Amino acid sequence: MSRSSVSAVPVDSLSAEEARAEHERLGEALAEADRQYYQDDAPTLTDADYDALRRRYEALEAAHPALRTAESLSERVGAAPSGKFGKVTHAVPMLSLGNAFADEEVTDFVGRVRRFLGLEADAPVAMTAEPKIDGLSCSLRYVDGRLAVAATRGDGAVGEDVTANIRTIHEIPQVLKGAPEVLEVRGEVYLSHEDFRRINARQEERGLPPFANPRNAAAGSLRQLDPRITAERPLRFFAYAWGEIAPARPRDTQSGMVKWFDELGFPTNPLTVVCESAEELLAHYRRIGEMRATLGYDIDGVVYKVDDLALQARLGFVSRSPRWAIAHKFAAEKATTILDAIDIQVGRTGALTPVAKLRPVTVGGVVVSNATLHNEDYIKGIGTDGARFREHDIRVGDTVIVQRAGDVIPQVLDVVPEKRPADARAYAFPTTCPACGSPAIREEGEAVRRCTGGFACSAQALERLRHVVSRRVLDIEGLGAERLPFFYEDPDLPIREPADIFTLARRDQANLKKLKDKEGFGALSAKNLFDAIEASRTVPLDRLIAALGIRHVGETTARVLARAYGTWQAFHDAAVRVAEGDADTRHELDSLDQIGDAVIDALAAYFAEPRNRAMVERLVAELTVQEAEKPKSDTPVAGKTVVFTGSLEKMTRDEAKAMAERLGAKVAGSVSKKTDYVVAGPGAGSKLDKARDLGVIVMTEDEWFELVK
DNA sequence: GCGCCTCGAGTTCC
DNA sequence: CTCGAGGCGC
Numbered sequence: 164m165s166r167s168s169v170s171a172v173p174v175d176s177l178s179a180e181e182a183r184a185e186h187e188r189l190g191e192a193l194a195e196a197d198r199q200y201y202q203d204d205a206p207t208l209t210d211a212d213y214d215a216l217r218r219r220y221e222a223l224e225a226a227h228p229a230l231r232t233a234e235s236l237s238e239r240v241g242a243a244p245s246g247k248f249g250k251v252t253h254a255v256p257m258l259s260l261g262n263a264f265a266d267e268e269v270t271d272f273v274g275r276v277r278r279f280l281g282l283e284a285d286a287p288v289a290m291t292a293e294p295k296i297d298g299l300s301c302s303l304r305y306v307d308g309r310l311a312v313a314a315t316r317g318d319g320a321v322g323e324d325v326t327a328n329i330r331t332i333h334e335i336p337q338v339l340k341g342a343p344e345v346l347e348v349r350g351e352v353y354l355s356h357e358d359f360r361r362i363n364a365r366q367e368e369r370g371l372p373p374f375a376n377p378r379n380a381a382a383g384s385l386r387q388l389d390p391r392i393t394a395e396r397p398l399r400f401f402a403y404a405w406g407e408i409a410p411a412r413p414r415d416t417q418s419g420m421v422k423w424f425d426e427l428g429f430p431t432n433p434l435t436v437v438c439e440s441a442e443e444l445l446a447h448y449r450r451i452g453e454m455r456a457t458l459g460y461d462i463d464g465v466v467y468k469v470d471d472l473a474l475q476a477r478l479g480f481v482s483r484s485p486r487w488a489i490a491h492k493f494a495a496e497k498a499t500t501i502l503d504a505i506d507i508q509v510g511r512t513g514a515l516t517p518v519a520k521l522r523p524v525t526v527g528g529v530v531v532s533n534a535t536l537h538n539e540d541y542i543k544g545i546g547t548d549g550a551r552f553r554e555h556d557i558r559v560g561d562t563v564i565v566q567r568a569g570d571v572i573p574q575v576l577d578v579v580p581e582k583r584p585a586d587a588r589a590y591a592f593p594t595t596c597p598a599c600g601s602p603a604i605r606e607e608g609e610a611v612r613r614c615t616g617g618f619a620c621s622a623q624a625l626e627r628l629r630h631v632v633s634r635r636v637l638d639i640e641g642l643g644a645e646r647l648p649f650f651y652e653d654p655d656l657p658i659r660e661p662a663d664i665f666t667l668a669r670r671d672q673a674n675l676k677k678l679k680d681k682e683g684f685g686a687l688s689a690k691n692l693f694d695a696i697e698a699s700r701t702v703p704l705d706r707l708i709a710a711l712g713i714r715h716v717g718e719t720t721a722r723v724l725a726r727a728y729g730t731w732q733a734f735h736d737a738a739v740r741v742a743e744g745d746a747d748t749r750h751e752l753d754s755l756d757q758i759g760d761a762v763i764d765a766l767a768a769y770f771a772e773p774r775n776r777a778m779v780e781r782l783v784a785e786l787t788v789q790e791a792e793k794p795k796s797d798t799p800v801a802g803k804t805v806v807f808t809g810s811l812e813k814m815t816r817d818e819a820k821a822m823a824e825r826l827g828a829k830v831a832g833s834v835s836k837k838t839d840y841v842v843a844g845p846g847a848g849s850k851l852d853k854a855r856d857l858g859v860i861v862m863t864e865d866e867w868f869e870l871v872k
Numbered sequence: 873g874c875g876c877c878t879c880g881a882g883t884t885c886c
Numbered sequence: 887c888t889c890g891a892g893g894c895g896c
Contacts, residue, residue, distance in 0.1 A: 573883090
């Protein structure tokens with residue numbers, strides 16, 4: 164049999180061994196064909212032959228699910244960055260939006276915007292309202308009017324290069340007339356209901372499994388390695404946002420920008436309107452809700468944005484999402500099913516989290532079989548659920564109501580008491596760790612029960628490693644949740660602590676290249692893994708601090724610490740000092756924004772433990788740590804610590820803080836001997852007195868503006 | 873001391 | 887995405 168011919172033996176009549184052999188052979192042939200097609204640009208197979216191979220390969224996996232491993236080609240195509248799509252760093256990050264479900268949250272949002280801007284409670288603020296399309300967000304970069312790069316959202320900072328696939332979308336112009344030198348248009352790629360049905364019919368004709376919903380089909384189509392497949396899928400696009408624009412943005416409102424996109428030839432959503440109050444926004448929300456079923460494409464809510472771009476700039480961002488926009492989601496679809504069991508998972512901090520194992524049920528187009536139960540009290544029904552007191556206690560065997568929160572995360576909402584089996588017993592939450600058997604205790608006043616096993620608990624160790632390699636921390640491609648347990652257990656090349664990741668290649672050399680001979684590993688995947696690890700060896704200080712996994716020190720707090728200390732050595736020394744009980748250092752940390760006793764205690768406890776310190780030393784010895792992005796140093800207030808107090812009249816407190824930080828100053832909450840300036844509005848009290856006692860410079864808002872001008 | 877806001881730590885499915 | 891809790895303003 165030649166490599167490119169396809170066996171006619173029905174896949175389900177093959178033995179497991181025969182199937183495995185054929186699967187492997189086809190995988191190699193397909194990989195080779197891909198290489199020729201993409202790299203050498205010289206295909207040796209016709210499209211039809213390639214498709215036949217591919218279909219046989221997938222049919223084998225369908226009949227023999229054991230073949231569908233992380234190494235499988237079909238997994239590599241829809242899954243995480245496979246190395247086949249290039250990475251694209253967004254010039255301006257693509258952020259996510261905050262959510263609202265109840266009308267009240269929308270009113271709150273509008274109130275928050277007004278308050279932040281210092282407007283009267285009933286002052287009109289122009290806001291746009293537009294349907295929230297349920298597809299994939301994409302950023303299209305045009306240089307000199309030609310489509311240059313198209314990227315998926317990714318983690319918001321770095322996405323995947325899907326330019327070739329985007330070029331197959333007819334609705335997206337390849338060339339723009341009268342566009343600025345650089346223009347990034349952002350919007351949603353989606354599939355209409357009609358086209359979705361057509362694609363699924365074709366999938367079935369070809370004996371392939373149908374897509375669960377239009378969004379999955381759109382995602383699968385956009386992330387095809389083969390643009391010829393994408394071209395068969397009539398994807399559509401709506402433009403609603405932008406990234407970099409140079410030399411200048413031509414309009415000064417959100418609605419004006421969308422109109423401009425329309426003039427440039429992009430599809431824009433016809434249901435976009437400008438409103439002036441929360442009531443008008445809600446009225447439009449209801450109008451769109453009524454039209455939902457007849458729109459012909461999926462939407463999952465309505466997005467509201469402050470229209471004036473100057474106001475958007477003043478409002479700025481909160482951590483990951485803009486303060487000037489919110490997504491008002493439609494109520495999630497609910498379903499009932501039976502709770503078969505309650506599993507306990509152990510997190511990296513030792514937290515025991517109960518997970519509901521459900522009789523599989525379709526909710527919102529996806530089959531759900533697991534759902535979080537949050538904690539011990541949630542199962543008992545202690546506490547409140549919004550306005551209403553929860554009275555359920557959740558028992559194994561119960562019929563439960565499930566929804567996908569924000570249409571994503573499955574959640575057990577309630578039980579149906581009438582359907583409770585007579586023999587159902589109240590759930591007894593374990594008091595020992597299911598992984599290591601150590602006692603699991605609940606601290607006074609805490610909701611979570613934690614395993615006390617610490618270093619002895621393998622579940623915790625594994626979760627800590629998982630945290631280290633995760634995307635928001637060291638982001639090591641090819642060493643994800645799937646592979647880590649395999650390395651953790653491995654007798655030859657174990658990864659038991661973070662430093663082990665970076666010594667892996669060395670140890671492998673010493674062991675005569677064992678990795679590539681391991682099951683599921685080839686020479687290529689071993690090399691890819693080593694390359695990814697090498698690429699992560701240089702880390703920004705904030706990510707390193709986040710990687711330590713200190714309680715209460717996540718992404719944001721790590722960044723605060725990194726900026727405050729600048730270098731690993733400075734941070735490390737401060738942490739050691741505070742662990743030794745140094746009061747000055749404690750005070751210095753306390754003066755940092757958002758850092759208080761709980762964070763300092765956690766930091767001190769971590770560095771007081773010799774095993775942690777040794778582990779960290781070993782890790783840092785393997786890394787090149789980049790100094791933290793220096794705050795601006797060329798402004799009059801750079802490096803100074805400022806405290807705002809009293810009622811500010813020229814700017815809101817948040818604006819004042821954002822402004823000072825932009826200029827490289829640190830904003831502290833309380834006055835200390837480290838404070839350089841106190842900016843006092845009318846009605847300032849004890850902080851002003853303290854500033855005078857300490858001889859700190861006190862100024863008015865006007866004097867502050869004069870200083871920073 | 874209370875209440876608001878933000879962050880961290882947990883979670884699912886593709 | 888949600889919940890709980892820390893930080894901080896009032």
